Amino acid sequence: MTQMKERLVQLEVLRYNPDTDTEAHFQRYEVTCYEEGVVLDALNKIKADIDPTLNFRWSCHMAVCGSCGMMINGEPKLSCHTFLREYEGVIRVEPLAHFPIERDLVTAPDDFMEKLKRVKPYIIPKEKKPISEGEYKQTPTQLMKFRQYSMCINCMLCYAACPEYGLDPQFIGPAALTMAHRYNQDSRDAGREERQEVVATHEGVWTCTFVGACSEVCPAHVDPASALQQMKITSSIDWIVEHLIPGGKK
Amino acid sequence: MSRRPLVRECPPTTWYFRQPRYLRYMSREITSVFVGAYCVLLVVGLQRLSAGPAAWEAFLLGLRSADSIVFHLLALAAAVYHATTWFNATQKAMPIQIGEDFVPGNVISGAHYVAWAVLSVVILYLAGVF
Numbered sequence: 001m002t003q004m005k006e007r008l009v010q011l012e013v014l015r016y017n018p019d020t021d022t023e024a025h026f027q028r029y030e031v032t033c034y035e036e037g038v039v040l041d042a043l044n045k046i047k048a049d050i051d052p053t054l055n056f057r058w059s060c061h062m063a064v065c066g067s068c069g070m071m072i073n074g075e076p077k078l079s080c081h082t083f084l085r086e087y088e089g090v091i092r093v094e095p096l097a098h099f100p101i102e103r104d105l106v107t108a109p110d111d112f113m114e115k116l117k118r119v120k121p122y123i124i125p126k127e128k129k130p131i132s133e134g135e136y137k138q139t140p141t142q143l144m145k146f147r148q149y150s151m152c153i154n155c156m157l158c159y160a161a162c163p164e165y166g167l168d169p170q171f172i173g174p175a176a177l178t179m180a181h182r183y184n185q186d187s188r189d190a191g192r193e194e195r196q197e198v199v200a201t202h203e204g205v206w207t208c209t210f211v212g213a214c215s216e217v218c219p220a221h222v223d224p225a226s227a228l229q230q231m232k233i234t235s236s237i238d239w240i241v242e243h244l245i246p247g248g249k250k
Numbered sequence: 251m252s253r254r255p256l257v258r259e260c261p262p263t264t265w266y267f268r269q270p271r272y273l274r275y276m277s278r279e280i281t282s283v284f285v286g287a288y289c290v291l292l293v294v295g296l297q298r299l300s301a302g303p304a305a306w307e308a309f310l311l312g313l314r315s316a317d318s319i320v321f322h323l324l325a326l327a328a329a330v331y332h333a334t335t336w337f338n339a340t341q342k343a344m345p346i347q348i349g350e351d352f353v354p355g356n357v358i359s360g361a362h363y364v365a366w367a368v369l370s371v372v373i374l375y376l377a378g379v380f
């Protein structure tokens with residue numbers, strides 16, 4: 001077997017211990033990693049060989065579970081999907097922006113989870129049919145209408161990228177609103193009106209100013225910005241029908 | 251063990267220096283100042299026109315000043331930047347699905363450029379340029 005090439009990596013990691021600290025501070029580490037390694041590998045090496053007190057989340061190491069999101073040189077990234085060879089010099093690693101820091105690189109996702117619940121991210125059928133009547137069928141065309149928006153891995157990188165969420169934590173935010181769009185677009189679903197109570201509000205799509213950062217950082221190519229703009233258009237049409245067209249609904 | 255998460259505030263006035271993409275966003279937002287100013291100028295022009303030939307001539311003379319030409323060049327650059335970034339964004343806001351496939355984004359944006367060109371020619375024609 002040929003020898004794998006190695007590289008010396010310097011990382012500056014933001015540390016916070018809720019039991020002893022009132023502020024976070026950077027700590028510098030130096031480790032040798034494989035040339036092909038990712039930032040998560042370097043963190044694991046640090047934890048194994050240098051500092052077992054360092055905390056961070058991860059699970060799949062293959063950009064699927066969405067748990068290893070962090071700021072890498074100021075950019076929200078999956079650390080298992082960020083190659084060390086793409087960086088020169090010291091790599092700055094911080095917890096995801098816009099979320100409270102639980103400990104070191106671990107953030108509290110509670111707010112996102114709450115918001116996800118509020119958009120009712122599940123199929124609300126027009127009428128429930130008994131199992132004996134069989135499945136709800138869908139054509140490939142109907143599937144393609146929402147498929148892209150169903151690829152979200154809940155990594156919250158889009159929240160860390162979104163300045164509107166950073167400035168106004170009431171904002172339901174990109175991934176949760178995109179989930180609403182995903183179900184609204186589903187031919188088996190009839191829950192749009194219920195979701196509109198959250199979507200078509202100031203906290204909903206109208207806080208979005210189309211910065212577009214969410215779509216640029218999304219590792220799953222979900223394109224939340226596109227979902228939100230589409231919901232702005234349909235919500236505006238609802239408003240016009242309701243207020244400006246005589247005999248419009250409501 | 252109790253939780254004591256550390257909240258880091260997003261700086262309300264300097265956040266856009268944090269990432270180049272935020273600066274790009276802000277530069278696009280700022281173009282609307284020029285577009286707005288140009289609209290005000292048009293309204294002032296109309297008002298001058300209604301005030302009689304002398305007022306209108308003075309207004310036209312003002313437009314030929316160096317300051318005015320610099321402003322017009324800046325406003326033109328801002329309007330073109332604003333319009334092109336908007337056209338490029340339309341493919342996100344208005345995807346078109348045909349069967350299982352989506353119309354390529356550049357076709358949707360391209361259609362906006364074509365409409366822009368056609369409308370510009372129509373306006374120039376109405377203005378008697380051709």
Ligand code: SF4
Pocket residue numbers: 151152153154155156157158159174175178214217218219220221222223224
């Ligand atoms: S939309 Fe993309 S960036 Fe946002 S949580 Fe889902 S996968 Fe992550």
Ligand code: FES
Pocket residue numbers: 058059060061062063064065066067068069078079080081
């Ligand atoms: S560890 Fe699962 S996405 Fe990175």
